[in-house]
Amino acid sequence: xxxxxxxxxxxxAAKFIQNYIQYFSQNDVEKVNVLARINQPKNGRCRVSFxxxxxxxxxxxxxxxxxKKRSGRGVCVSDPKGVSFSSRRKAMEHMLKNGGQKxxxxxxxxxxxxxxGWRETGTLLPENWLFRQKSHGYYFISSDGELIESKGKAIxxxxxxxxxxDRLKIEDFRDPxxxxxxxTRPSGI
Numbered sequence: 001x002x003x004x005x006x007x008x009x010x011x012x013a014a015k016f017i018q019n020y021i022q023y024f025s026q027n028d029v030e031k032v033n034v035l036a037r038i039n040q041p042k043n044g045r046c047r048v049s050f051x052x053x054x055x056x057x058x059x060x061x062x063x064x065x066x067x068k069k070r071s072g073r074g075v076c077v078s079d080p081k082g083v084s085f086s087s088r089r090k091a092m093e094h095m096l097k098n099g100g101q102k103x104x105x106x107x108x109x110x111x112x113x114x115x116x117g118w119r120e121t122g123t124l125l126p127e128n129w130l131f132r133q134k135s136h137g138y139y140f141i142s143s144d145g146e147l148i149e150s151k152g153k154a155i156x157x158x159x160x161x162x163x164x165x166d167r168l169k170i171e172d173f174r175d176p177x178x179x180x181x182x183x184t185r186p187s188g189i
Contacts, residue, residue, distance in 0.1 A: 011082050054078060060111040061088070062104035074116075088112055093145025112141070121176055126158065126166035133175055140170075 007013040014032050017024050054066040061067055064080035077091045078084045085091040092108040094100070109130070112118040118130040118141060125131060128143035140148040144161075148154045154170045 009082075011084075015082060060107075060115055061091075062101070062107045065091075065104075088116065089141060089145065089147060092141075093147075096143075096145040121173075123169075124173060124176060125169055126162060131173070131175070133178075138173070138175070 005016065007016065010032065017028070017032050054068045056066050058065070058067040061077055066078045067075045068078070070076055070086070074087055076084055076086055077088055079091065079094075083094075085094060088108055088111055092105060092112065095105050095108065112130060113120070116132075118132050120130055125140070126143065130141040132139045137150055139150075140154050142148055142154075142157060146157065148157055151170055151173065155167050158167045158170060
């Protein structure tokens, strides 16, 4: 920074510039914006926008987190350190794999269920898995936060890190809300 500040990332530098933009030339702002875009990870993180409209008071994410509407549908989320994710699920996956706070993970999981339509089934799926029905089949979120786009892929995932019992749960899985109506239908209808 102009005062000799050292930043750990181009995102931090960009935030600093946004806070003190009146002290920087347009050329300086553009240079940092380009650097931040180039250095932004491509692994599902949300691209940084420097004319941001982050919602800092969104109760659907943990305290200190922010959300921003994406073009199309969904939201980007940003953790208190400024790391951005392209979805709540990706943020939850990051927390699960990197020792996030249990209450923050639960908050994100609840927003996936209450806002994005993911559901739990009790004992019909492996522990801590979520599902969402798609036109032909299901999407799953595994206990480590990974998005799995079919039953077959879920079984493959469990071959690496699950039990035979969990694989059977996936093979036999049907949405409990549609299961009861289709199983009680008389034959021939």
